[in-house]
Amino acid sequence: xxxxxxxxxxxxxxxxxxxxxxxxxxxxxxxxxxxxxxxxxxxxxxxxxxxxxxxxxxxxxxxxxxxxxxxxxxxxxxxxxxxxxxxxxxxxxxxxxxxxxxxxxxxxxxxxxxxxxxxxxxxxxxxxxxxxxxxxxxxxxxxxxxxxxxxxxxxxxxxxxxxxxxxxxxxxxxxxxxxxxxxxxxxxxxxxxxxxxxxxxxxxxxxxxxxxxxxxxxxxxxxxxxxxxxxxxxxxxxxxxxxxxxxxxxxxxxxxxx
Amino acid sequence: xxxxxxxxxxxxxxxxxxxxxxxxxxxxxxxxxxxxxxxxxxxxxxxxxxxxxxxxxxxxxxxxxxxxxxxxxxxxxxxxxxxxxxxxxxxxxxxxxxxxxxxxxxxxxxxxxxxxxxxxxxxxxxxxxxxxxxxxxxxxxxxxxxxxxxxxxxxxxxxxxxxxxxxxxxxxxxxxxxxxxxxxxxxxxxxxxxxxxxxx
Numbered sequence: 001x002x003x004x005x006x007x008x009x010x011x012x013x014x015x016x017x018x019x020x021x022x023x024x025x026x027x028x029x030x031x032x033x034x035x036x037x038x039x040x041x042x043x044x045x046x047x048x049x050x051x052x053x054x055x056x057x058x059x060x061x062x063x064x065x066x067x068x069x070x071x072x073x074x075x076x077x078x079x080x081x082x083x084x085x086x087x088x089x090x091x092x093x094x095x096x097x098x099x100x101x102x103x104x105x106x107x108x109x110x111x112x113x114x115x116x117x118x119x120x121x122x123x124x125x126x127x128x129x130x131x132x133x134x135x136x137x138x139x140x141x142x143x144x145x146x147x148x149x150x151x152x153x154x155x156x157x158x159x160x161x162x163x164x165x166x167x168x169x170x171x172x173x174x175x176x177x178x179x180x181x182x183x184x185x186x187x188x189x190x191x192x193x194x195x196x197x198x199x200x201x202x203x204x205x206x207x208x209x210x211x212x213x214x215x216x217x218x219x220x221x222x223x224x225x226x227x228x229x230x231x232x233x234x235x236x237x238x239x240x241x242x243x244x245x246x247x248x249x250x251x252x253x254x255x256x257x258x
Numbered sequence: 259x260x261x262x263x264x265x266x267x268x269x270x271x272x273x274x275x276x277x278x279x280x281x282x283x284x285x286x287x288x289x290x291x292x293x294x295x296x297x298x299x300x301x302x303x304x305x306x307x308x309x310x311x312x313x314x315x316x317x318x319x320x321x322x323x324x325x326x327x328x329x330x331x332x333x334x335x336x337x338x339x340x341x342x343x344x345x346x347x348x349x350x351x352x353x354x355x356x357x358x359x360x361x362x363x364x365x366x367x368x369x370x371x372x373x374x375x376x377x378x379x380x381x382x383x384x385x386x387x388x389x390x391x392x393x394x395x396x397x398x399x400x401x402x403x404x405x406x407x408x409x410x411x412x413x414x415x416x417x418x419x420x421x422x423x424x425x426x427x428x429x430x431x432x433x434x435x436x437x438x439x440x441x442x443x444x445x446x447x448x449x450x451x452x453x454x455x456x457x458x
């Protein structure tokens with residue numbers, strides 16, 4: 001009986017489409033969110049994360065509609081976020097079918113938002129998303145899509161978020177994001193072993209070996225990636241078989257016995 | 259036969275509705291006492307805080323009719339917080355009373371393990387029941403909770419996270435799952451189908 005390490009494909013959504021910046025060449029259309037989510041669901045994804053990267057007022061209703069479409073196509077947990085600032089906005093995302101929400105910049109601006117959300121929807125539904133960049137010897141938190149330093153150290157902010165009721169941390173190494181250079185295992189291990197909630201590692205995944213490393217060396221509870229799944233010819237089920245063969249506990253049972 | 263899903267103002271009703279609809283079950287959202295008084299099958303879903311759950315039931319005057327339904331031996335499936343509500347009380351809200359159908363109280367997961375217990379875990383059969391019929395012994399189920407009911411005579415399957423807790427409860431007309439079958443892929447769908455079969 002073992003809690004499985006989770007593999008989580010991430011959909012960056014803009015104007016109802018999945019997009020991804022690859023190697024800094026700008027955004028590329030990667031397909032329809034509901035179709036991609038259905039495929040990942042079939043292939044054995046343990047959860048789907050979808051992030052609204054448009055973060056505009058008119059983009060919000062389109063995003064909620066996309067959350068609804070993805071929820072209809074899946075029967076695994078769905079996490080959604082991007083630009084959530086209020087309980088009302090969070091409520092709309094849950095109502096659209098999300099099981100968990102992520103908060104990032106708004107939580108840095110007003111940390112009480114975390115406790116308000118946890119009080120209303122439960123800690124298990126509140127994921128603190130942290131964008132972290134290595135600056136010489138320290139790990140600094142960045143906000144506004146990585147454009148602005150929050151003036152916070154990653155470990156201190158992780159502790160602060162958990163103390164306020166965050167039930168999970170989505171930890172993105174933004175200097176790795178989209179570079180396909182591997183997860184930041186050192187940073188992940190530091191945070192994951194220090195906090196009392198699960199940590200999802202994100203940023204930089206390219207090879208199956210990267211996932212093995214972030215679970216073994218990085219002590220991650222889950223690993224999130226986008227590009228590798230959108231463009232890869234290999235599937236999530238192959239990745240999970242690979243991890244299983246190397247002793248990482250994963251969920252392989254895709255079908256109940258009929 | 260119609261499945262009445264108790265709507266107490268929170269909870270993840272759409273995913274539970276969808277998961278049952280896929281299996282061909284007709285469902286209704288029951289937010290009024292008279293709907294529950296007429297119910298043939300009840301589902302008690304639940305996410306969030308125990309006190310919000312109890313307050314939501316109380317505000318809609320649903321506690322008494324759910325107790326009546328239990329007294330009539332209406333099959334009831336409690337999901338996550340819905341399972342926890344079967345018990346007398348929960349440490350999550352020590353001043354609130356649960357439905358009290360089962361002896362025992364719900365406890366916090368210990369500090370030495372990561373909490374919430376979040377993700378896919380396996381269960382161990384304690385006694386042969388109906389909900390896990392046809393489900394592989396090593397199958398995984400999606401859990402998302404910080405409190406749990408200790409294993410006792412009502413437990414059909416146990417999971418372990420800090421202490422052994424009830425993952426599946428079967429006792430007469432009461433069925434409970436600490437995991438979310440509506441979010442547990444094909445395995446969860448099979449559990450829901452088994453519940454529907456057990457109500458026939």
